[in-house]
Amino acid sequence: MSTTPTAPEREMAGPDLETIRAAHRRIASHIHRTPVMTSASLDAIARTRLYFKCENLQKTGSFKIRGATNAIFSLSEEEAARGVVTHSSGNHAAAVALAARHRGTRAWIVMPSNAPVAKCKAVESYGGAITYCEPNLAAREATAAEIIRRTGAVLVHPYNDDRIIAGQATAAMELLEDVPDLDFILAPVSGGGLLSGSAIAAKSLRAAIRVIGCEPKNADDAFRSLAAGRIETRSLPSKSAGALDQPDTIADGLRASLCERTFAILQRHVERIALVTEEEIIAAMRQVWERMKLVIEPSAAVAVAPVLGRQLDAESKKVGIILSGGNVDLTAPPFK
């Protein structure tokens, strides 16, 4: 017995495999096909077979260029001519700036006044025009809205957008193309763009694959959301907007919360969310730097920590991991 999905149900299903393949064709000439790496020594620690999809080696140093490129190259000529805008202090900002340059249009990037200098420089190096604002979500959204009013620029949201999700999904699609018989796939979760896209791509290509989201214990809103069956935001001592921007985790890329769109996809496809401590994140990050000689950022290490800590029932299994990014302050690594 089958029923025709209603329009909202179709939307909440997220992009399908054909849409993801179309995204891949759209972005392929603007991104790297990143390598899949392995490590005998990490396999020995995890007692499994690990396949690392190296999005830290991606243009702009993270997977975010995939979604940003798909969204911006999906715009009509008329839309693109108006330019694009986003608010972000992290990898999405640089990705939007570079994708806009590739499309030949302007990018306005709203960044908090306390954003790291390196992130601001990256945005500038790709030609993004930065507008600084107070470091809270309300100020960011108001500043972006003001730019839209003034310029007509198109908002490129970091995850609440099927074009973004389809773009992020292409990393998992490539990984499954290279290693078709994965038993597990792991990705970090923040707003859920990467994880929901990875889940759709992986499940579409291999129905038996087990999709695991990975999250810091100190920012466990996705874990609690899936447990509760409704979106939970971060539980923090203070509910002020300023505090919401700064949960207590070294994984600075994982500070957003799910939206309805990504939550619905995760509910359908994700087996569970693995939680890891700050110590586990740092230890996993160090193992990847030391053994694999790859610079990854703490948010990427969040998806490595569960296997090194043998949290999964994955002995001798084949486990794919999306190493989401490698943008980190090199002057002060958190290793002792």
Added chain:
Amino acid sequence: MSTTPTAPEREMAGPDLETIRAAHRRIASHIHRTPVMTSASLDAIARTRLYFKCENLQKTGSFKIRGATNAIFSLSEEEAARGVVTHSSGNHAAAVALAARHRGTRAWIVMPSNAPVAKCKAVESYGGAITYCEPNLAAREATAAEIIRRTGAVLVHPYNDDRIIAGQATAAMELLEDVPDLDFILAPVSGGGLLSGSAIAAKSLRAAIRVIGCEPKNADDAFRSLAAGRIETRSLPSKSAGALDQPDTIADGLRASLCERTFAILQRHVERIALVTEEEIIAAMRQVWERMKLVIEPSAAVAVAPVLGRQLDAESKKVGIILSGGNVDLTAPPFK
């Protein structure tokens, strides 16, 4: 007019391409075929096209496993049964330990009492038996000689050995297989095993290629040797053996001096030695970590610094660089 080389001349010519190919067949199943990576942002800085042969991603974290494996797998059954010995505080030590394990024999490693803990742990993790000695060359050689007297073990010299040179040469051979039309090839020089092997492989496969050795200004003995036409050792304030072990450079893998065998090969094939300052080494290392997300050690950065500083007449040319290794103390990177 051709003359038949005398026996010493033949020896000083080093291994030929067929010998290098045989070495590659011998070691292929015991090493990684490392990737060749590129970077649009480093190309922009260097104003050239760079091809990085990533021996930092090699087993044991450096190219040294190539030569050690070739030497140890070239031993007769009888020789191999006696075990192998070397003295080294660096990457050659770990390489000999792992290659011996692969061959199923013992490795005695003589290390100075002040060797970094990480290096000692690496040797132990590969099953090498460490004998500590005073931190000077005389003590190292005496301790190794004593082990040889006691056990009959075979000495595996880090560079004064055609089997080692042929093994190290396989990295450049692979690079030229992947990128046949290189205009330049750069490698760091210390005892000269990597550079002489790279030079023979590269010149044999592409006669027009220009081979550049790279050396810290603060340990410029290869530069001075080629200028003088005879082997010069390091010029240091003190001529004591202890001081000889510690030239004033962050590139801790480049503290040895040439031997007759490697010097003769460099004289024939190397166009020049590019010298770089300590500041240039650190800046190049940082660019590779930051832009390429690859952990490389200072000795590897020595071969990157000349192109980033545009020392070569290489504008718009294709330049191959051997990234020799990635073993570095992560708790204290030299970045400010």
